[in-house]
Amino acid sequence: MTNSAPKTILERRDDAQKRRRRWATVSVIFTLALVCFSYYFYQVFFNANVETKGKPTYVVIPRGATWKSALGAIEKTGTIVDKLSLHFVARLMHYDRPGAVKPGNYELKDGSTNRQLINRLKSGAQSPVKLTFNTVRLRQELVSRLAAQVDVPAARLDSLLRDPAYTRSLGFDTTTVLTMFIPNTYDVYWNTTAPRLFQRLKTAYEQFWTPARDAEREQLHLTRAQVSTLASIVEAEQQQHADERPRIAGVYLNRLRRGIKLQADPTVVFANHDFTIKRVLNVHLQKDSPYNTYMYAGLPPGPINLPSIASIDAVLKPERHNYLYFCAKDDFSGYHAYAANEPEHIANARRYQAALTRAGIK
Secondary structure, eight states: OOOOOOOHHHHHHHHHHHHHHHHHHHHHHHHHHHHHHHHHHHHHSSSSBOOTTTTOOEEEEOOTHHHHHHHHHHHHOOOBBBBHHHHHHHTTTTTTTTTTOOOEEEEETTTTBHHHHHHHHHHTTOOOOOEEOEEEEEHHHHHHHTTTTTTSSHHHHHHHHHOHHHHHTTOEEEEEEEGGOOOOOEEEEEEEEEHHHHHHHHHHHHSSHHHHHHHHHHHTTTOOHHHHHHHHHHHHHHOGGGGOOOOOHHHHHHHHHHHOOOOOOHHHHHHHTTTSSSSOOOHHHHHOOOTTTTTTOOSSSSSSSOOHHHHHHHHHHHOOOOOEEEEEEEOSSSOOOESSSSHHHHHHHHHHHHHHHHHOOO
């Protein structure tokens, strides 16, 4: 075996230049890769990845959701530009770890970056839902309406409203507690509890009953619950034209002051629990119920619906007159004909009944 001849100075110099070129090439490639990765890293963290086109958009993350199902719910809104980068950042920010996913209602803000979105989800910085309820007659309807908007079972809400001790703690009984619910729009958190929800609505109720409103009801010698109960009758009598409600309220207040039975058809419908009734007949009047104001004098024990603020204020600011009767006008305009005595009322009623018969309404 022979030894190779030693390299010349020129050969060694050439090898050194080749090594320097290789290292330069590797360095350039590495630098380019680093720049590209840094640029991508910057993009996925700091470039906007939520596009709602200015439309308010929300997503509900339910209890027990995994990080993947949470991101899946967000992606279903159609607001995520780059889904892959969202998952990438979620992992880097440890959203996949136990306890990181917090249930709630979250706003997907237009122009948010992945980093901002994941931070909001991890911190539990949810947005309140707009809780609304109206046109409700029964307790079961109310709890179903509430449960559809927050993460509380209807059965849980119902059990509290049927609990005498609990309703007493709110200042009501199981019948009058429905007057606590003033139809409006309320900001509440989706993952609230039943007691917190009811306390929120109780606070709104106390705020609604201002000193001015309390002074007006005191002049009528009515409790808050009685005002709401009468307002529920007024609303049921006049659902089309709110401007007529103060006049209707005046009729019922006149009858209450004189000790005359209210004889309000909507209370008979409520007593019969048949809301398909269009024409109250004698058979309906025979229903023995404290809500049957043809049978029992005074106000029923509780409201027959959740009256609107307009109806409550109509009772608090009734029209002053001497009318004791009213019935629907025979022109089906939705307004009523009024009378100060029974003969006038009978004449008005006969005209309306004849109109019903002509229209084939039974």
